[in-house]
Amino acid sequence: MSFDLNHKYWISTSKEISQLIKKQNRLKKIEPPEQKSVSFKIFSELYILYVELVNKLTFIYLNTFQVQKRDVVRKLVESATQQLVLLKDELKEMELSEYIYMDKLLIARKLTPYDLMIWRSPQFLYRRPLDIQNILSENKLYMNDQEKEQSDALSWSKVSDAVALIQAHERARSARVYKSNINYDKKFLEVKQRAKVNYRFTFKPNQPMSIPVKRTIFTADFIKTDESCKELRDKIDNLTGHVTENSTDDSNEIRNRAASLIQSWWRAYKTKKIYKIKKQFKRELLGIRKIRQLKRPNQFANSVLEMYKNEQKKKKLDEEFKQLIMDERTRLLQVRSPWMMEDISDHIRGWFKEFYTATENFHPYPDPVKNGTVLVVIDETMSIGDFQESLTKKPLSKEEKQKLKSKLRMEKRKIKAKIKNQKMKEAKRRKKLRDLGIFDVGYTLSTSKPIENIEETMKQFAIDWRNVDEYLNKNHDPIKAWVTEKELDVIHHELRELVDEYMRVEYELLREALAADNNQPYKALKVKKKKKKKGRKKKKVVDPTGDRTLSSLYHELKDASVIEEISHKDFNEFIADFNFIADDTRDEDNLTTVGAAKGDIKMVVQESMLGMSEFDIDKPKSILLVGPLNSGKKLLCNIIASELDAVFINLSPEKVCNYSKDMNMFIHIVMKVAREFQPAILFIEEAHRVFYKKVPSEEKYMSPTLLAPYIQKKILKPIKKTDKIVLLGTTSLPWLAKPLLKKTFQKILLIPKCDYGTCFLLWLDLMTENAPDALENYAYSALAKIMKAYNSGDTSNSIANTLSVSRKMRLKAEALNPEEFLEYFLTEMDPPLFPLEDKIMDKFKKWFGGSNKFEKMRRAAMALKMAKQKKK
Structure with a gap:
């Protein structure tokens, strides 16, 4: 896929996503439709739109090479697929079945059920790690350079062993042939070994063979006569001796007539064949003649080789991106880190000075558990006025602190209980509506996390990429400014933790000096560090195969x-x-x-x-x-x-x-x-x-x-x-x-019983695959109508056995009779195979009805409906 096509495809798809978001925002505000069919129609339309969106996004994701943009497209694909599954679940609950039918909406969009097929194997495949893939297959495509060298050495040794084995067998075979040729002629029985002779091929008339060759003696008698070849030869010689001029003229005339007759028949056959081919081509060109063969949709637009090249290209770009991050991080640490540490420490000292000049005291140093002096940067510490008020307040006693803590806990519990009650009320409201056959479309869409993720991703993309011209980046180079910005943020947080440790020492020295100036006792503040999450101590699972690869x-x-x-x-x-x-x-x-x-x-x-x-x-x-x-x-x-x-x-x-x-x-x-x-x-x-x-x-x-x-x-x-x-x-x-x-x-x-459509496609595909020319205009519809009660495996076995090689050779001379397929079921099978009885299929349906949740729901709904009708 070219860069220009992929770029245009992404622009059109992003417009479709924005239109879909607008449509969903309108649907979020609507009241729950009273009719179930309206809700089903809304969800069906959204489902079809999301199927098209997922197919387009997966195709774009497969052909996007720029690393930073690929992450954006991946988030969109993942979220769109998750929403697709959620919509399918909603439709299943409405349909009370595993199978969804929305043919009217498909007709309106000029689609078929085949267009709703989501799975695309190369685009959705989960790629295993390299070392695991090497164990599964000895394919060099998945190996690094060192492993390739080792496999090459092994393969060359295997090839040399194979060549030596083939040569040994060939020498033995030639020796056996040579010995049999010598033993065939009695003259050479005593000869056990021949000297090597340099042989060059020359042709001379009537030259005998230098090495006698064993000839194959055929037992088949192609000439139906009791006379031997020698007698026939003598008979011909005798006839030629008594030939007259008239007889030679007659024989020549007979030969000429026979030759002209053969030529005329051959030319007629060739002319008819050429005319038939031209006629078929013309009819196909005009769309009159239709080839009766099952056309399967091509799922894989890209060839395997092209897909492999794309993956290798992505892998190379990913490695270059990782190397760029490492290089940029190293450069920033070497060039910027001393100045960054100095800036951070100056900023913290300025913060000390600001509070000391205003209040003659120092603001409590933020603890590491609250990300340290990051709070100063984001302005989440106390203001000077608040700090002065806190100094004038009396310190709380232990009892007051406990009361305050308990009050805060109670408030948190009340908030949690309130949220829980709201959720319970909402769940009850929706259950009541669902019992009445009403589905709240607005609530379902407004609470969907995949939709939120799509909206956030598109907003962030619009902000980040508004000044980036993607069309100019045909080499798929990463945007270096973003890498620098991100690494600066990471380095800043890492250095701030280090600077905080040093500045806390300076802070305590300042407090100690202030306490000495004011003749007050000095007490170092306690530091609350981040506690490691203490999970339940899991028992160490002893791996009995830990010593094995x-x-x-x-x-x-x-x-x-x-x-x-x-x-x-x-x-x-x-x-x-x-x-x-x-x-x-x-x-x-x-x-x-x-x-x-x-x-x-x-x-x-x-x-x-x-x-x-x-x-x-x-x-x-x-x-x-x-x-x-x-x-x-x-x-x-x-x-x-x-x-x-x-x-x-x-x-x-x-x-x-x-x-x-x-x-x-x-x-x-x-x-x-x-x-x-x-x-x-x-x-x-x-x-x-x-x-x-x-x-x-x-x-x-x-x-x-x-x-x-x-x-x-x-x-x-x-x-x-x-x-x-x-x-x-x-x-x-x-x-x-x-x-x-x-x-x-x-x-x-x-798995349902075979229906007419499935049976027709099965007969059409398998028979045209076995004999495409001879069975092109066969009565498949009649066969499907009669044989539809048989399972697909039985049908394929019947076709494979009936259309054997010998039978296919006789198709032009002897037309295929449909009774031949029945003979396979009734005479060749022991015991005879008859169609599946309806009782057995009903037994399957009865068992399935008690095991599938949607079938249970449907039966319960039907039972409730029947009970209401009886009451009426």
């Missing part, structure tokens, strides 16, 4: 196949369509009456992944994907791990049963590796097995419930908000588990 722990889990390498997948490979009719089929309470489609789950998963990015955003600690077999649960887990570039730690019962003797040590190693190598995913396949009500006899050998007692205390509890670790589980039989399964997983998602 992270690399050894990581490779131990990897060698045991607990850490698995997964194939790279992205969200485009989860082929599914959105529900486009849910927004149009709302009931009188403005709630959706149609369930979610399979594509809607992608948005919920992406929203949960935002907390795993480099920005500080709330995220669920644990996610459970529920659905029937072959519905795409494992694929989604694979996609999440790939998009996050996460370490995939498999904690399924098959892996855990090998560590039954020392589970505490195993869990400790797993959590240590996950925390150090984050982002990390702790994966449990078929998680209901860990919480079995009754363990099946065929699974008792691996003790599937072995991990259950450790999940809450040892896995979920140690995960902090800032940790990029998530427990991810799948289940196809959740009703076999105890209720503890619902409590363990914070977010539970049910």
Whole structure:
């Protein structure tokens, strides 16, 4: 991306932010809308605006190289994403569902549900530290110079070993071929060794081979006759001996006619092919012919190489900025620090003199606990009049001091209680409104901290950058004046603490001299220093693996196949369509009456992944994907791990049963590796097995419930908000588990049944991918209508097995019959595979309704509504 484009993009985005702030300020003053649909519309409009804003800001952040400006854009991205999540939570509470539908507003802005996809993998990825990245991959992109030299030496030694091994095998192979060639001819049976001969290639007619070559004897008989080749050759020789002039003319005429016929057919074929290509090109150019192939949106505008170059450039600029700070600090300490100390001490002496000339006494020296003489600079000490009054007042007794302290405490408590009561009243007021279906939009926006952060950041940017012409800084140089100003402030505070210690000695000498002049007893003032915060003494956790390196722990889990390498997948490979009719089929309470489609789950998963990015955003600690077999649960887990570039730690019962003797040590190693190598995913396949009500006899050998007692205390509890670790589980039989399964997983998602749109896209994409030319105008709609009851995994397996290599070769000669796909399900599968029954899906929905909080709220609201109708 060019500098000019990025600069213009930032200007337009900053204008949009200012317009959004104005709009929010107007909405803060409105009264709570009585109709729920109005509140939903306001929050939906804001949500769409914030989605566009986050996408633009992340793109700008990725292409901004100036260090000081990048910090500003980062604050905006983080705050905008946090507000986006808050708005989504509000919409979920209104919708009483994990899935939000706002199609009418999207149509007004000429957008599609695909435009609401927030996650962009390169822009949101959390970058690991350099030493951790080197353990995960031996890629030189992440190494420093010394590590590169070591890896180069190792790689060269490995290459030389590999070359030597290849040469040895090649010499052995050539020797075997040479021996077999000699042994083939009986003349050379006695020859065991040949002398080396310098060989140069020359061609002479009828020259025999210098080394006999073993020829392959083919068993296939291409000439369907009982006559041998020798007999046929003799027969031809006999015929040629009796050829007459007429027969030669006839044979020549036959040959010419055959050649012209072949040429005419070939020219017709080539002409038709060229005409077809030109016709297709013309139709595509005019927009008449549409290629029936699923066009996936390109998520990554920048290539991987360009992204890597940008990161290296940012890294270099960051290092130069740090070096600039160090150099400027060193220069200021060398040049300015003596004069600064002198100025500070002169200022404090002037302060002494000012009070002594006015009151013939000295103001109490500010304590370090109150930042010392910084109070003098910011004019927060007593004025001369106040100080004179304090001298005339009688000193308070101990009882009076205690009364004053208790009075101050009571006032503080009253203020806290007042604030608490106000919050309680506000919470009760909002709850009453929500029970009536009224949402206070103004209160929600006015109390939002992310909105405050955006407003403050933009105000500060307008003040700081008003005299800076960004367009002239195409080399992305830092603004040195700001660095000098900031370092001067830091050095000033550091030197003032040092000067305060010396000036306090001078202050006590002055007080002592004053006391001697006035014949009064001298008593040094007590110094109140900053107390170190005394927290609760935490027990030192003994690390049983403290003597081991992270690399050894990581490779131990990897060698045991607990850490698995997964194939790279992205969200485009989860082929599914959105529900486009849910927004149009709302009931009188403005709630959706149609369930979610399979594509809607992608948005919920992406929203949960935002907390795993480099920005500080709330995220669920644990996610459970529920659905029937072959519905795409494992694929989604694979996609999440790939998009996050996460370490995939498999904690399924098959892996855990090998560590039954020392589970505490195993869990400790797993959590240590996950925390150090984050982002990390702790994966449990078929998680209901860990919480079995009754363990099946065929699974008792691996003790599937072995991990259950450790999940809450040892896995979920140690995960902090800032940790990029998530427990991810799948289940196809959740009703076999105890209720503890619902409590363990914070977010539970049910993968819906395949609908027509998802099934159509699946057939279209997979079949055109296998045979794009032959199946371009196939009846995908009919296939999707008939096969939509099958799960996506079953459909993909059917296509892969039916469209084999041999079948694809016969497509032009033998058209593909839709019954062939049914044959896979009914005849090739043992037992035959039939569509998923509605009873089973109802069972999933019933279990999901008792585990998801929004489903519980919706059922409670529907029950209340039915009760009111019965009363009427």
